[in-house]
Amino acid sequence: MTSFDCKNKFKPLTEGTYLKNAEEYKRLYKQSIEDPNAFWYEKAQEFLTWDKSFTTISSGTLKQGNVKYFEDGYLNVYQNCVLRHKEKKPNDVALIYEADDPEDARTITWLELSEQVQLYARVLKHLGVKKGDVVTIYMSTSPEAVYAMLACSYVGAIHSVIFGGFSSEAIKARVLDSKSRFIVTQNLARRRGKLVPMKATVDRAIGGLDFIRSVLVDERVSNMKDQFEMKSNRDIDLKPFVSEFQKGGKYENENADLQAMSMNAEDPLFLLYTSGSTGKPKALIHTTGGYLLNAALTHKTVFDIREGDRYGCMADLGWITGHTYIVYAPLVNGTTTLLFESTPDYPRITRYWEVIDKWGLTQFYTSPTAVRFVMTYGTEPLKDFSLKSLRVIGSVGEPIGVEAWNWYFKNVGKSKCYLVDTYWMTESGAIMISAIPGVTTLKRGSATLPLFGINPQLLLNGDNPQNQELNLEKKSKKQFLEIAENSQSGILTIKGHWPSITRTILGNHKRYLDTYLNPYPGYFLTGDSAYRDMDGLYFIKGRIDDVLNVSAHRFGTSELESAITLHPNTVEVAVVGMPHKIKGEAIFVFCVLKDKRVDEKKTKNELKVLLQKTISKVATPEHIVLVDSLPKTRSGKIMRRILKKIVTKNYEISTYGDLSTLLNPDSVKQIVQNVKKLF
Ligand code: WT7
Numbered sequence: 001m002t003s004f005d006c007k008n009k010f011k012p013l014t015e016g017t018y019l020k021n022a023e024e025y026k027r028l029y030k031q032s033i034e035d036p037n038a039f040w041y042e043k044a045q046e047f048l049t050w051d052k053s054f055t056t057i058s059s060g061t062l063k064q065g066n067v068k069y070f071e072d073g074y075l076n077v078y079q080n081c082v083l084r085h086k087e088k089k090p091n092d093v094a095l096i097y098e099a100d101d102p103e104d105a106r107t108i109t110w111l112e113l114s115e116q117v118q119l120y121a122r123v124l125k126h127l128g129v130k131k132g133d134v135v136t137i138y139m140s141t142s143p144e145a146v147y148a149m150l151a152c153s154y155v156g157a158i159h160s161v162i163f164g165g166f167s168s169e170a171i172k173a174r175v176l177d178s179k180s181r182f183i184v185t186q187n188l189a190r191r192r193g194k195l196v197p198m199k200a201t202v203d204r205a206i207g208g209l210d211f212i213r214s215v216l217v218d219e220r221v222s223n224m225k226d227q228f229e230m231k232s233n234r235d236i237d238l239k240p241f242v243s244e245f246q247k248g249g250k251y252e253n254e255n256a257d258l259q260a261m262s263m264n265a266e267d268p269l270f271l272l273y274t275s276g277s278t279g280k281p282k283a284l285i286h287t288t289g290g291y292l293l294n295a296a297l298t299h300k301t302v303f304d305i306r307e308g309d310r311y312g313c314m315a316d317l318g319w320i321t322g323h324t325y326i327v328y329a330p331l332v333n334g335t336t337t338l339l340f341e342s343t344p345d346y347p348r349i350t351r352y353w354e355v356i357d358k359w360g361l362t363q364f365y366t367s368p369t370a371v372r373f374v375m376t377y378g379t380e381p382l383k384d385f386s387l388k389s390l391r392v393i394g395s396v397g398e399p400i401g402v403e404a405w406n407w408y409f410k411n412v413g414k415s416k417c418y419l420v421d422t423y424w425m426t427e428s429g430a431i432m433i434s435a436i437p438g439v440t441t442l443k444r445g446s447a448t449l450p451l452f453g454i455n456p457q458l459l460l461n462g463d464n465p466q467n468q469e470l471n472l473e474k475k476s477k478k479q480f481l482e483i484a485e486n487s488q489s490g491i492l493t494i495k496g497h498w499p500s501i502t503r504t505i506l507g508n509h510k511r512y513l514d515t516y517l518n519p520y521p522g523y524f525l526t527g528d529s530a531y532r533d534m535d536g537l538y539f540i541k542g543r544i545d546d547v548l549n550v551s552a553h554r555f556g557t558s559e560l561e562s563a564i565t566l567h568p569n570t571v572e573v574a575v576v577g578m579p580h581k582i583k584g585e586a587i588f589v590f591c592v593l594k595d596k597r598v599d600e601k602k603t604k605n606e607l608k609v610l611l612q613k614t615i616s617k618v619a620t621p622e623h624i625v626l627v628d629s630l631p632k633t634r635s636g637k638i639m640r641r642i643l644k645k646i647v648t649k650n651y652e653i654s655t656y657g658d659l660s661t662l663l664n665p666d667s668v669k670q671i672v673q674n675v676k677k678l679f
Helices: 022-034 036-047 077-088 110-126 143-154 168-178 198-206 238-243 289-302 320-332 351-359 368-375 402-412 465-470 509-517 557-564 600-614 640-647 666-678
Strands: 050-052 093-098 106-109 134-138 158-161 182-186 189-191 194-196 214-218 235-237 268-274 282-287 310-313 336-340 363-366 392-396 418-422 456-460 488-495 523-532 538-543 547-550 553-556 570-580 584-593 623-626
Touching (some): 022 036, 077 143, 093 143, 093 351, 106 110, 110 143, 134 143, 134 168, 168 600, 214 238, 235 238, 310 320, 368 584, 557 600, 570 640, 584 600, 584 640, 600 623, 623 666
Parallel strands (some): 134 158, 158 268, 392 418
Antiparallel strands (some): 093 106, 523 538, 570 584
């Protein structure tokens, strides 16, 4: 693997970059670890406008799980994200909306953004939304979704954005868990030209939930009234309702001078559901001060953000990438940010390249899945596009292998742009490990170096099966070792805390502690393993827990398994991930049926539909194999480790380790035979 000399090969970024050079990075990084309070004090002044300054920078510890930043400081999200930029440059573009249909694209200025957010906030206020209320947002990646998100903090509410592709069951579980009484949605959405029934899906989700107070329905697609019902006293047609708050409207004077709420830095800004290795999806809470600060700082550093940039992140608003790097970070930094509502191949496979040239994007941020997908069409679709406005291209969501890295760097970055592989997760709130353009080294396939305040440590743990190959003597759970040397792999943890770390899981602080903080006291467990090369650069290897990463969407195996067992004819299910050329990981289902005298094809199809309906289309399984029994330990734990070997086409049973302790060693042979038949 080669590293690159940044200065010669790349567009000259050394002039005017946020950090001057690698030495400055090193110095500041050292300060951020050794004297974090001094570091964050300065950055908090530089990036945020405070209503009331703080006297404490951070308190609490990871061991106790009570970390706080700027706890007596107050700030106003609207002022930081909108108002101060509106005052400086009202007619500059804040949002670029690249709608599903390219013809529907439009731009929104800072002035328009400020007006819309205020109107939405007055609507929420009128409906009785109060500080601390959870507002569910189920919409496509659109300006209205951003207005709704920002209007929440305007009135002190917490948003819970649910990915627009999720099913009514998934919505219901989240609305129930967060006790969210308010929902903002669309009548229908457009996805690849097709209509998606958003309101009807919400209706199915909340039927019977009598605590729902209001459902606000934005008319994303006109003249579709016959496609869904509006329940009186609950459902509100949002566009005409918003107009009532404008000049000449019925509520013209109601809260006309409503001021945005000044929030305590530790007040929750939003919650976001993500999948874990056990149980149902969990709502991670992010705060106002620490989160916004680290979002803005990492965005500025990693994407080399400058005044006048047009920055485009292709993610969906429903994921943390959308929250941090489409909405909050660019808005705090006053950067024009693009909302991409479509897919890379709609209406043509050239869509990404059209978007870059049409808007003159300076940064382009997408996932390895998307890169691998466009790669399958070769370089022909790129030939009519210059992409010359680009300076930095980014990747997020899963490891970007060398092949995709090379293709992306050469054909999109034209071997001149910095390719930043950004490693982070919903829990971290912001990027943790990434190259910094013009400042630090790039290396193919590596996320490279930690950002400020992030102290990665590779740990060895004798309890982890992953480390058995390292011949570690068996240690008790609490015993672990920091690996000091380079050219080593281990469990990736972060030692100590940083401002945007998630503070808790809604309603389940114990689960938060048990999942992230208790396994290695003093360290945050990422759930990934990593390799640190001889130069000290990090290569993320993948999840060590039972979490699948399908097309950069995260699913817990148990979440998928419990969906499948809803089928009346299933007894037992095991889901494992298999490597997939485009999706990164694909879902492989092993299933034991109660009554085996059924039409197998039909049953498999029912299982497939069940996963799509209960979770989402992204959860469509690649393969379903029906078996008589699953390999289990004597204590009844399904040996997914063996199934994983089988789906990676390792059919050599002798390499599976000692099977004699299994409850049912014979099951393995049958499974191998059934899987072999597939390929
Ligand atoms: C998991 C977190 C952060 C937004 C997208 C996903 C994997 C993420 C990388 C990367 C290798 C990566 C990890 C992580 N991951 N970025 N650059 N290289 N792996 O957020 O749904 O919370 O998933 O995604 O496995 O733990 P998420």
